[in-house]
Amino acid sequence: MTQAKTNLMQGTLELLILKTLSRERLMHGYGIAQRIHQSVDDLIKIEDGSLYPALYRMEERRWVEAEWGVSENGRRAKYYKLTRAGRRQLAAECANWERISQAMARVLQTA
């Protein structure tokens, strides 16, 4: 059975990153990518590299903070954590997503 192809909304990647960071205190980009891949399985195709411009923009907007640290294998890595503004943004985006999903479900039911 073929699966439907569709494009998700802009900002979905940021929502995935915000949600992932809300579960862990500090994560580097590779860890964030791994967690997202585990969560979405094969349903969403994400290039790992696309996380970084999103992370940098979120840092610009002060939704996340970054600091250099030492990874689990002794390598230098940049770690990200959610700020208070980031948590507020996550709540707002989740509410928006819920609203859109309900609207979509309603439209599809009546179609």
Place this chain on the structure above:
Amino acid sequence: MLKRFIQSWQSGPASGDIEQQVEEELRFHCEMLEAEYKERGLSEEAAKAAASGRFGNMGRVQSECVEIKRRNRSAVKLLKLFLLLTFAAGVWVRASATVIQFAQLGDLLMATAVLGQLLLYVRGLRATASVKRDPPLSLFGRGEASSVEAYDELGRTPVERLVADKPHRDS
């Protein structure tokens, strides 16, 4: 807040350092991917190719990240310096003014500086107009990827268009 204020005024990495740090961060990710694929039993070359495929275009990602880091740095720093000097000038004028008009000028300068800092803070909270959109994620059948652009002339996605175009019903 004081710590953040001081950190925001620290010189930060020089232009070349930004590129170096971005490259170091991305290189770390790629090497972790390679290690992951090697653990799955791939050869070194195959692991490198698989990691490169999973990461995407390294050069494009790196240049985009460097651009994001740079664009905010120099312009905002200059503006912050200008606002700081304006505030300092306002304090000096206010303190040394013997005529009421000059005292009001000092107040105006200080108020301008404070308002400017507030606007910069709000700007940091809001998405800027120049921020590029994230590439759309896609649901796909196994081994396939969607390449359809879903945004209309108003920048709306299919879901947003459906919601917006839904006919209103009489209550």
